Amino acid sequence: xxxxxxxxxxxxxxxxxxxxxxVTARTAKATGQITMHPETLDRIHAGTMxxxxxxxxxxxxxxxxxxxxxxxxxxxxxxxxxxxxxHFSDNEQDTITAVVTVKTKHVTGVEIEALxxxxxxxxxxxxxxxxxxxxxxxxxxHLLEKDGGKSGHFTxxxxx
Numbered sequence: 305x306x307x308x309x310x311x312x313x314x315x316x317x318x319x320x321x322x323x324x325x326x327v328t329a330r331t332a333k334a335t336g337q338i339t340m341h342p343e344t345l346d347r348i349h350a351g352t353m354x355x356x357x358x359x360x361x362x363x364x365x366x367x368x369x370x371x372x373x374x375x376x377x378x379x380x381x382x383x384x385x386x387x388x389x390x391h392f393s394d395n396e397q398d399t400i401t402a403v404v405t406v407k408t409k410h411v412t413g414v415e416i417e418a419l420x421x422x423x424x425x426x427x428x429x430x431x432x433x434x435x436x437x438x439x440x441x442x443x444x445x446h447l448l449e450k451d452g453g454k455s456g457h458f459t460x461x462x463x464x
Contacts, residue, residue: 310379319379325411330452332406334418336445338426339399344437348400348429355432359392362402362432366390366425369405370417377420381412388417390425401427403448415450 312318348358355361369390374382387407394400404421406414426442435438450458 307390310452311326317379319381320388320412322381322411327409327411328452329409330407330413330450332413332415332418332450333403333405333448334415334422334446335403335448336422337399337401337424338429338440338442340433340440341437342367342398343399344433344440345394345400348387348433351457353432354435356363358429358432359400362389362392362425363390365428366404366421367403369424370404370421373417373420380416383410383412383414383417385414385417388421390421392425400429401428413450413453413455415447419445419447 309320310317311339351357358461367390370385370388373388374380385406385408389405391403392400393403402422402425404418404425406418406421408414422445423442430440430442446460447458448460
């Protein structure tokens with residue numbers, strides 16, 4: 305098992321020192337879903353939700369969230385992001401899937417930024433639709449893929 309790097313010599317939390325790490329291109333991709341009543345998805349498609357264009361607002365919220373990750377997660381480094389892209393798809397029944405890709409050229413990865421952006425995108429959908437459907441379910445949020453850095457490439461494989 306790898307040594308825990310988030311503790312100092314007094315066994316107290318610390319931000320990991322990444323000073324000596326090499327700058328490399330790094331990418332992370334995260335996904336998640338929100339399930340709702342079919343009527344809610346129909347209104348999103350029709351653009352008739354009272355708060356406006358649900359997916360456009362969710363996309364902007366996710367991008368903003370990626371940029372604010374270090375303000376929310378105590379041990380995250382402030383990372384200059386070079387790209388954030390969010391795609392939405394749905395099953396034409398009751399579920400929207402968000403896929404978020406975050407990129408940087410830096411000394412540490414952007415997995416948490418991608419996961420944060422995904423969660424906030426889905427929470428924004430919930431917020432914009434809650435007046436009509438409070439029973440929406442956010443689920444299956446996870447890292448799909450990451451690349452770059454010392455640990456190399458990772459691809460999610462679901463346990464069966």
